[in-house]
Amino acid sequence: MQNFYNFINSICPLSEAAQIALSHKMVQKTYPKNHILVPDLSKCDRLYFIEKGLVRIYYHNQEREITDFFAAENGVFGPIFRSKPIKDFIHSVELLEPSTILSINIFELENLYQAHHDLERLGRLIALHTIFMLQQRIDSLQFASAKERYDDFLENFPTILQRAPLGHIASYLGMNQVTLSRARKQKH
């Protein structure tokens, strides 16, 4: 759990007590590549942290799959409760590499928040960081052409490109796989 402790300390150092309480509730597991970590995020009650590996969060129905998010080492993800699901899409999480993943039940986490002020601060700061990333993504979708979005992705997540198939990246960037293939060729 070294990555995890480095991660939280880089955001907001926790008291000894909070750190211990938290570690008692967190579960670490290792899964093989292609494992479906969460079949339906809308029914998920855990928050996840990636100690090592790579996951893909995606929407899918019979016809298509759309990548919603990639999370690699030090990534945090969990359910986003929506007023209504998007059409008939299911929201799932799969592993793109063998991965070691920490998780905690969100209700237990709420209890810990209640008991430890500094942990609640950590939660708030992680949420803030998430807002920051989502805003960047919106900006990218609104401002940038397909080529530019690809360049942004390259810059922000250079490692993912080698680790995830192009088709997944394309749908994450809101474009067709074919378009992505062409965008990348433009770069000499």
Added chain:
Amino acid sequence: MQNFYNFINSICPLSEAAQIALSHKMVQKTYPKNHILVPDLSKCDRLYFIEKGLVRIYYHNQEREITDFFAAENGVFGPIFRSKPIKDFIHSVELLEPSTILSINIFELENLYQAHHDLERLGRLIALHTIFMLQQRIDSLQFASAKERYDDFLENFPTILQRAPLGHIASYLGMNQVTLSRARKQKH
């Protein structure tokens, strides 16, 4: 400040002490229509709450203007600190209606968070709610056609449509004003 108190109580009731501390630091002001509330959000150190009225947050440079967000009664907004600004765009906030707005310095707010655990919880929950909204927006941009995005907007923010000019809404929805005009006509 009635809307404000209703708002926070609907999210997470505060202790008497936190409520008083908060109200001492918040400033209420009323501005006329078209007032530029924040000329440059990247240099802004306040968090805002709209007691009454409507604001538009937008990017602009010499060539274009793109609406980033609308906030009306009970809306919260503030600076999002970015690693780098988007090209040469400036991020500003203007009033689309005469508005009464509460605000607080973010460093003072940080101090209050430190002193009042329940306030920090409120901050976390507001952040969570923001994540929820941003995620919805991303989904809309990725999944939906121009027409569908317009319909979503109608459903989620029915009042804004009458209150903001069409061009602003179009750029918020990531489409051309002309396209929006046509999308709306399709609806009988």
Added chain:
DNA sequence: CGCCGAGTTGAACTGAATCAAGAAACGTGG
């Protein structure tokens, strides 16, 4: 009245999606 900004409408254009066919990389079992 006549100007001005906001909205609508039409025609031409364009970036990206779709359809389709190959080429390359990958995995599995013999």
Added chain:
DNA sequence: CCACGTTTCTTGATTCAGTTCAACTCGGCG
């Protein structure tokens, strides 16, 4: 280690949604 099938990636041709440019309508207001 090779042969086969499967998946991933590239490339070309066609189509389409949405943009751009431009003209026109409408309502408000000095």
